[in-house]
Amino acid sequence: MNLLVESTRDIREFLRGDEETLVVTHHSPDGDAIGSLTAFGGMLDQLCVPNVIAVDDTPPMKYSFLPGFDRIVNLKAHPVGKMYPRVVVLDAGALERIGQAKSAIGPGTRILNIDHHFTGEAYGHINLVEVAAAATSEILYEICAAWGLEITPQIAYGLYVGILTDTGRFRFANTTARSVEICSKLIALGVDTSFVTERVYFNMSVDAVRALAKALTSLEFYFDSRVALIGLGGANHSSETEGFVEHACSIDGVVLAGFYSEMEPGLFKVSLRSRGRVDVNQIAAGFGGGGHKKAAGYRFRGDLADLKNSLMQAFKVGLDADLQGNSTSETAGILPWGRSTMVEN
Amino acid sequence: MNLLVESTRDIREFLRGDEETLVVTHHSPDGDAIGSLTAFGGMLDQLCVPNVIAVDDTPPMKYSFLPGFDRIVNLKAHPVGKMYPRVVVLDAGALERIGQAKSAIGPGTRILNIDHHFTGEAYGHINLVEVAAAATSEILYEICAAWGLEITPQIAYGLYVGILTDTGRFRFANTTARSVEICSKLIALGVDTSFVTERVYFNMSVDAVRALAKALTSLEFYFDSRVALIGLGGANHSSETEGFVEHACSIDGVVLAGFYSEMEPGLFKVSLRSRGRVDVNQIAAGFGGGGHKKAAGYRFRGDLADLKNSLMQAFKVGLDADLQGNSTSETAGILPWGRSTMVEN
Numbered sequence: 001m002n003l004l005v006e007s008t009r010d011i012r013e014f015l016r017g018d019e020e021t022l023v024v025t026h027h028s029p030d031g032d033a034i035g036s037l038t039a040f041g042g043m044l045d046q047l048c049v050p051n052v053i054a055v056d057d058t059p060p061m062k063y064s065f066l067p068g069f070d071r072i073v074n075l076k077a078h079p080v081g082k083m084y085p086r087v088v089v090l091d092a093g094a095l096e097r098i099g100q101a102k103s104a105i106g107p108g109t110r111i112l113n114i115d116h117h118f119t120g121e122a123y124g125h126i127n128l129v130e131v132a133a134a135a136t137s138e139i140l141y142e143i144c145a146a147w148g149l150e151i152t153p154q155i156a157y158g159l160y161v162g163i164l165t166d167t168g169r170f171r172f173a174n175t176t177a178r179s180v181e182i183c184s185k186l187i188a189l190g191v192d193t194s195f196v197t198e199r200v201y202f203n204m205s206v207d208a209v210r211a212l213a214k215a216l217t218s219l220e221f222y223f224d225s226r227v228a229l230i231g232l233g234g235a236n237h238s239s240e241t242e243g244f245v246e247h248a249c250s251i252d253g254v255v256l257a258g259f260y261s262e263m264e265p266g267l268f269k270v271s272l273r274s275r276g277r278v279d280v281n282q283i284a285a286g287f288g289g290g291g292h293k294k295a296a297g298y299r300f301r302g303d304l305a306d307l308k309n310s311l312m313q314a315f316k317v318g319l320d321a322d323l324q325g326n327s328t329s330e331t332a333g334i335l336p337w338g339r340s341t342m343v344e345n
Numbered sequence: 346m347n348l349l350v351e352s353t354r355d356i357r358e359f360l361r362g363d364e365e366t367l368v369v370t371h372h373s374p375d376g377d378a379i380g381s382l383t384a385f386g387g388m389l390d391q392l393c394v395p396n397v398i399a400v401d402d403t404p405p406m407k408y409s410f411l412p413g414f415d416r417i418v419n420l421k422a423h424p425v426g427k428m429y430p431r432v433v434v435l436d437a438g439a440l441e442r443i444g445q446a447k448s449a450i451g452p453g454t455r456i457l458n459i460d461h462h463f464t465g466e467a468y469g470h471i472n473l474v475e476v477a478a479a480a481t482s483e484i485l486y487e488i489c490a491a492w493g494l495e496i497t498p499q500i501a502y503g504l505y506v507g508i509l510t511d512t513g514r515f516r517f518a519n520t521t522a523r524s525v526e527i528c529s530k531l532i533a534l535g536v537d538t539s540f541v542t543e544r545v546y547f548n549m550s551v552d553a554v555r556a557l558a559k560a561l562t563s564l565e566f567y568f569d570s571r572v573a574l575i576g577l578g579g580a581n582h583s584s585e586t587e588g589f590v591e592h593a594c595s596i597d598g599v600v601l602a603g604f605y606s607e608m609e610p611g612l613f614k615v616s617l618r619s620r621g622r623v624d625v626n627q628i629a630a631g632f633g634g635g636g637h638k639k640a641a642g643y644r645f646r647g648d649l650a651d652l653k654n655s656l657m658q659a660f661k662v663g664l665d666a667d668l669q670g671n672s673t674s675e676t677a678g679i680l681p682w683g684r685s686t687m688v689e690n
Contacts, residue, residue, distance in 0.1 A: 067680060153682045169514050170528075171542040177533035183515075184529055188522035192681035197516040198620065202595040209564060209596055216558035225551070250547040251554055275543065335412060336537035337498045 007128045008146040014086070014112050014126050020050045022084040022104050026097040027056035031165025031200065034059055036090045036114075036136040038068035039158030043140070046149055054080075056099030065199050066161060067154040080104040086112070089124065091136035093117035114139055134172075134179040137162025141182045151189050160191045165200065172294075204240075211238035215259065216247060225253055227315050231260035231268075233304050241271075249273040256280070256315050260300070260307060268300040268307055278318035286314055352473045353491040359431070359457050359471050365395045367429040367449050371442040372401035376510025376545065379404055381435045381459075381481040383413035384503030388485065391494055399425075401444030410544050411506060412499040425449040431457070434469065436481040438462035459484055479517075479524040482507025486527045496534050505536045510545065517639075549585075556583035560604065561592060570598055572660050576605035576613075578649050586616075594618040601625070601660050605645070605652060613645040613652055623663035631659055 015021070023040050025033035037053050044051040054073035063069060083106035092098055093115060095105075105111065113124030116133040133139045137159040144151060144159075151159075163183055167175040187193050204212075215230045222229065228248040232238060238261065245259035255276035260268045270287070272280040273295055280296040287310070289298025300307045360366070368385050370378035382398050389396040399418040408414060428451035437443055438460060440450075450456065458469030461478040478484045482504040489496060489504075496504075508528055512520040515528075532538050549557075560575045567574065573593040577583060586606055593602035600621035605613045615632070617625040618640055625641040632655070634643025645652045 065680060153680065156682075157680070169542075170538050171546075173539045175532070175538050177529045180525060180529035180532055180538070184522045184524075184526035187520070187525055190682040193515050193520050193525070194518045195681050197514075201516075202591075202620075203597045204592075204595050205597055206564075206566075206570070209561060209592065212592075213558055213561035213564070216554060216561065219551075219554060219558070221551075246547075247549075247554065247557075250549050252548045252550055275547075335410060335498065335502070336540050337501075337535040 005146070007126075008143055010126050011112060011114075011128065011143065012147065014110065015044070015047060015049055018048065018050060019085045020052065021086040021088060022080075022101070023051055023053045023088040023090065024092075024098045024101040024104075025055055025090045026092040027099040029055050029059055031063065032135045032137055032162040033091045034063045034066065034069070034072070035158040035160070035162030035165070036140055037072065037158070038066050039137060039140050039155045039162070040088060040090060040114075041068050041071060042152055042154035042158065043144065043149055046152070052084075054101060056101060062200055062203060063161060065195075066157050067152075068158065075100050084109055086110055088112045088114070090114050090140075091116070093119035094121050095123040114143075132176070134174040134176060135162045135166035137166070138179055138182060141186075151186070153190065156186045156189050156191050157196070160186045160193070160196055161200065164196065169197070169201070207238060208240040211236070211241060212244060212247070215241070215244050219248065222312055223316065223319055225251075226319065227256045227258075227312070228254045229258045229260075229308065229311075231258075231262075231304075233260070233262050237261045237263055245271040245273050249275055256318070258311055258315075260304070262304070266301060266303065268302075268304075269297065270300055270307065270311070271295075271297045276322060278315075278322050280318075283311075283314045283318060350491070352471075353488055355471050356457060356459075356473065356488065357492065359455065360389070360392060360394055363393065363395060364430045365397065366431040366433060367425075367446070368396055368398045368433040368435065369437075369443045369446040369449075370400055370435045371437040372444040374400050374404055376408065377480045377482055377507040378436045379408045379411065379414070379417070380503040380505070380507030380510070381485055382417065382503070383411050384482060384485050384500045384507070385433060385435060385459075386413050386416060387497055387499035387503065388489065388494055391497070397429075399446060401446060407545055407548060408506060410540075411502050412497075413503065420445050429454055431455055433457045433459070435459050435485075436461070438464035439466050440468040459488075477521070479519040479521060480507045480511035482511070483524055483527060486531075496531070498535065501531045501534050501536050502541070505531045505538070505541055506545065509541065514542070514546070552583060553585040556581070556586060557589060557592070560586070560589050564593065567657055568661065568664055570596075571664065572601045572603075572657070573599045574603045574605075574653070574656075576603075576607075576649075578605070578607050582606045582608055590616040590618050594620055601663070603656055603660075605649075607649070611646055611648065613647075613649075614642065615645055615652065615656070616640075616642045621667060623660075623667050625663075628656075628659045628663060 025037050041051055041053040054075050057076045058074050059072050080103050084104045087105055087109055111124040113127045115129045116136050118131040130139050141159050163179050214236050215232050218230050220229045228251050230248045241261055245257055248257035256278055257273045259271045262268050274280045279293045281291050281293050284290055284296035284298045287298035291297055370382050386396055386398040399420050402421045403419050404417050425448050429449045432450055432454055456469040458472045460474050461481050463476040475484050486504050508524050559581050560577050563575050565574045573596050575593045590602055590604035601623055602618045604616045607613050619625045624638045626636050626638050629635055629641035629643045632643040636642055
C-alpha cells in the first residue's frame with residue numbers, strides 16, 4: 001500500500017492548531033478499533049494536539065495492557081456533553097457505527113475519517129479509506145512513517161494489536177506481505193509478540209472453557225459433513241463465546257459452520273462462518289443480520305428445531321448454488337503462488 | 346541473526362560435486378523438520394546435487410500440501426539399504442534423533458548439521474548451529490540469501506511452514522523481528538499465508554473435536570487455580586490430541602497445565618505446559634520424560650489417581666520454589682519494551 005502523499009499532507013493540515021480533538025471508533029470495538037485509538041492518541045500527543053480518545057461503551061479488558069488504554073473514555077459512563085471542533089473517526093465504515101459519539105458532532109465540526117472498510121460512505125471532510133490495508137492500524141503506521149513520528153511504545157503496541165487481530169494472527173486473506181513486514185518492524189522497535197499474543201488470545205475464562213466443552217459436545221453435521229453446527233441451548237448460554245464457531249469451522253472438510261446460544265428462552269444469537277465460496281453475509285441478511293462474506297451473524301426468535309431447519313435450508317441453497325459454479329483453487333487443491341504483493345523497503 | 350560468511354562458504358564447499366546426498370531430520374517430525382527438509386531438497390536441486398530427502402517414519406499428512414512432500418522417503422516403509430557419502434541432518438540436536446537414518450552413515454560418510462537447538466553436540470563434520478534462529482528454516486533462508494538462490498515455491502512454502510510452526514504462529518518467545526521479516530518476504534514472493542495457516546492449524550478431524558470436548562469436560566483445578574488439568578481416561582483415549590494441553594494452559598491465571606490420555610489400561614501419556622517460570626522439563630525428567638522448559642512430557646504407569654497425586658506433588662515443589670524466587674515482569678505485569686532485535690535490510 002502506498003499512501004498518497006497528498007492524503008497525509010491533507011491530514012497534517014487538518015490537525016494543525018491546538019483545538020481539542022475527539023478521537024473515536026466503532027461500537028463493540030475489536031482489537032483494531034482499540035489499537036488504532038490508543039495509537040492515534042499517542043500520535044496526536046506527539047503533534048501537541050490536545051485529544052480525548054473515546055468509545056461508545058466499555059472497551060474489552062483483554063486490551064487493558066495497551067499503553068493509553070486507561071485514557072479511553074467510556075461514553076456510556078461519561079457522555080460527551082459538548083460539541084468538538086474536530087472529530088477523528090477510526091475504523092468505522094459508517095458514521096452510525098460510532099454510536100453516541102455522534103452527539104459530539106455539530107454543524108461546525110470537521111471530521112477526519114481513516115478506515116480500511118469499503119462502504120462507499122465518505123462521511124468525513126477528509127477521507128483516507130485504504131481497502132488494501134489489512135487494518136486501520138496499518139494505515140496509521142504508514143502515516144507515522146510519512147510524518148517521521150517516533151514510534152513510541154503506545155503507538156507500537158496499539159498498531160501491533162490492530163494488525164494482529166484484524167488479520168486473525170496472519171490467517172485471513174487480507175494479510176499482505178506489507179502487514180507482516182510492518183509487524184516485523186514493530187517487533188524490532190520493541191513490541192513483545194509473545195506477550196501480546198498471550199494476552200489477546202490465550203486468556204480464556206474458566207466459564208468460557210466450560211461453555212466450550214458443552215458447545216463441542218453438541219457437534220452435529222449436515223450435508224455430507226460439509227456443514228458443522230455447535231451450540232448452547234437452554235440454560236447453557238454463555239456470554240463468553242467469542243471464537244467458538246471457529247472450532248466448528250476448523251474441522252477437516254467443513255465449508256460452512258454455525259454456532260448458536262440461547263440468550264433467553266426462545267431468543268438465540270447465531271454466528272456463521274464460511275471457508276468456501278458460500279457468502280454467509282447473504283444468509284445472515286436473510287434472517288435480518290449481517291457481517292462479511294466469510295463471517296456473519298443474526299438473532300433468531302423461535303425454538304431450536306426451527307432455528308436448525310431454517311438455517312439448514314439457507315445453507316442448502318448456498319451449497320447448491322456453489323456446486324453449480326466453477327471450481328477454483330479453493331476446492332481443487334492447487335497450491336497458491338504468486339508475486340502479487342511486493343515488500344517495499 | 347548474521348550467518349558467518351565462512352559458514353555458508355564451508356557448506357557450499359561441502360556440497361560441491363554430484364555425490365548423491367541424503368537429507369534427513371528428526372523422528373516424529375514437526376513443521377520445521379518437514380519444511381526445512383523439502384526446502385533443502387529444493388535448494389540442492391538448484392545446485393544440481395542429486396538428493397534423497399527422508400524421515401524415520403510417515404510424515405504428518407497435514408503438511409502434504411508442501412511442494413516436495415511427495416518426494417519424502419518414509420524409512421520405516423523403505424529402509425535406507427546403503428551408506429551415503431554425504432548426509433545432511435536438519436533440525437536435530439543429537440544424531441540419535443534421526444532414528445534409523447543412522448544406518449546410512451558409515452565410516453566414510455561426511456555429515457553436515459544445520460540446527461537451531463543448543464545441545465552442545467557438534468556431531469557433524471560441519472556444524473551450523475544458530476540458537477538465535479527461531480527455526481532451522483530461518484537459517485536455510487539466510488543460506489539462500491547468502492548464495493543468491495532463487496526462492497522457488499518449494500523452498501518458500503517449506504521455510505514459511507518451518508518458521509510459522511516453530512514460533513507457534515509468532516506466539517513463542519523465540520520469535521524475533523527477523524523471523525517475522527523473513528515471513529513477510531516469503532509472502533511477498535507468493536506464499537499464501539491464509540492457505541498455509543488453514544491447512545496447518547484449522548483442519549481438525551471429527552474424532553479430534555469429539556475427543557477435545559471430552560477432555561475439556563474433565564477440566565480440574567489445583568493450587569488456587571494456578572494449575573489446570575484435563576485428560577482422557579479409560580476408553581476415551583485418542584491419538585489425535587495435539588495441542589489439547591494448550592486449552593488448559595490458555596485459562597486466565599493458569600501457570601502450569603497438564604493433559605493425560607490413557608493409551609492402554611494403566612499406561613498414560615502426559616503433556617505438560619508452563620507459562621510462568623516453573624521448568625516442566627525438570628518435572629517431566631523426574632518421571633523419566635523430557636522436553637523444553639515450557640513444554641515437556643512423559644509416560645506414566647499406574648492408575649489415574651496415582652498419576653494426579655504424583656504430578657500435583659511435583660507441581661507443588663515447582664510452585665513453592667517459584668514463590669520464593671524474585672518477581673519478574675512475567676508476574677508483575679510490566680509492559681515489555683526494548684530495541685533488542687533490529688530489522689536488517
